[in-house]
Amino acid sequence: MKLKGAQIFIRSLIAEDVDTIFGYPGGAVLDIYDEIFKERLRHILVRHEQGGVHAADGYARATGRVGVCLVTSGPGATNTVTGIATAYMDSIPMVVFTGQVATPYIGTDAFQEADITGITRPCTKHNFLVRRVEDLEQTVHEAFHIARSGRPGPVLVDLPKDVMQAETDYPALSPSTFRDEETALHLDQDAIQRAYGMIKKSKRPVIMAGGGVIGAKAAEELRSFAESARIPVTATLMGIGGFPGTSPLWLGMPGMHGTYQANMAVSHCDLLVVAGARFSDRVTGKTATFAPKAKIIQIDIDAASIDKVVRTELPVVGDAKQALAFLNTLLANNHFYLPEEERKAWLGEIAQWKTEARRPLRRNGTIKPQEVIRTLSDLTGGDAIIATEVGQNQMWTAQHYCFTRPNTFLSSGGLGTMGYGFPAAIGAQVAFPERTVIDIAGDGSIQMNIQELATAVNYRLPVKVIILNNGHLGMVRQWQELFYGKRYSHTVLTKSPDFVKLAESYGAVGLRADKPEEVEPVLTQGLSLRETVVMDFTVDQEESVYPMVNPGASITEMRLY
């Protein structure tokens, strides 16, 4: 059977179980869009390609499946770069398809031509330029395989227009040829045995979970392991949700804006079991004084992440789910269930740190952003899918929302992309129309992809946007206050729109709270509506994110407030 490239492309996507594409059409991909029209594949039309990639990313983070984005050549392709780099830094499985000018025009500076494989080489796991229609189907399957296998990441496939128009036989390869399990890494069982020995001997252990635990779908194995061995757990920003915030063993996040108890526990532990985390500078602070008393066991699927920043005692290259499951088997076979007393001194010390760090909010008649998050956490029972933008809103969310499940915290950890949260929330809401999906934003970052309000309203997505409106680029302002003599150079946001009216002009609902007593009623009302809602909270302009570790300092040197 002979088919056009565009038809083969769509069939290959369907064979990969793709049910949703986020995209934006243009000249180079018109043949594909014509097939989408005929096939009625679900396509979400965004308002900017960056929004499309973040939406595919949010879809991927919320579902654990591969996110898919389709854009045209030239500017369509280059507009995806921030979204691709965001997914790359956070190891998110995604395939981005870009249109390209016809092959005879490649390299001639043709209209809407960009060397997108060259541009995205440093921020994709891999990329392809399909030069022959005969290679198309295999390339699509390879792209999906690469995106989701091993350490996941974004893959870009560049599709020249004439390749989409050319015809060839469609052999309908089975995507199962490329399925992950066949290439699953062989777990080093000896290393796990040694890890087990170290855990048994340890008096003051801590587990540090990263995004790899969520990516590997290993949250249940982690919980079981921590509870059996009675080990307190901290999770990096990317690992939040990988361990229930309701557990007595939960320490909170470590690092620059980590909790006092997490940083103290990491600094005083004798064993640090790290799973799926890569020791970002935001986590370690000064590496020379990071976990100074601890032997470190690092479980990571990416060998290149081991010993990259911090020297480890015992590296375990492998999938976090397999590794933790094997540890659980060893614990069970050896009846390693610790009674309360065994860890009493260590857990008691941690409880003491928790008490020391507790402080009330200093109320001054304004809305405290932390309280907005805490109230939201109570109202949703910690069960909503929360996306954030980047900055203070992100850190307050990580600190004050009690996450109970994996895949519910969508945030740009590695790249720190302002404008990520809202389109990511749209992607998650598309995947889960019945769940509560919320973007927590600042007045700065929401304006970076605010055009996606049209997308949310158009598809009747009941995404909620909470703006913690402090009239500033809050986190930058905080750094200027602390490190630049309070010279607030260009961080005051004047002439922001009236977000309530703006929401209404897009056809969404706009709500505002100016006083502390309005917080709960506005949140309750906003959450109850089955519509796109923007809630604008006028918060204390001078509130900062604490605790804080100065960049480059040791994580024990915390400013508590």
Add this chain to the structure above:
Amino acid sequence: MIGKQSEERMKSKEQVLSLIVRNRPDVLARVAGIFSGRGFNIENISANITPDPGITRITIVTWGDTATVEKIEKQMKKLVDVRRVTHMNGEGSVRRELLLIRAALNNENEDEVIFLIEGLGGRIIQKDHGSCIAEFTGSSDDINGILNRLDGIGMEDLGRSGTVAL
């Protein structure tokens, strides 16, 4: 005074990596991109096809301590097109470079120059009025030594390949 960079370089040593990669149009750019993007330096690089037309061998010479070269190796192995990375640490491996030189010849120096080239193990591969082209192969140290000895013979140009190792 020795600069920080020179000090680091003194602590580190030459490292040779041999990569077996898929013969794809942009594979060399991907490999080189890892070096530039991660702050490693390429001393020299050579690439060519193997008996299997689908496979290319890339040889890279870099500088660094053992930990650095381990990091480079791991990053290389992450590339989809890279099949195998071998650290050519000297024992059992052979490393060679090719040097081509063009030397000016005249009635007075011709015999002396040709004698010197042949004495250093070189081979004249082209000779005409006024100049000759000679080739040498050897380790990087050999080639450096040869260049020192050839200094002063009226070298007009030279071309030096990257290291090839097996």
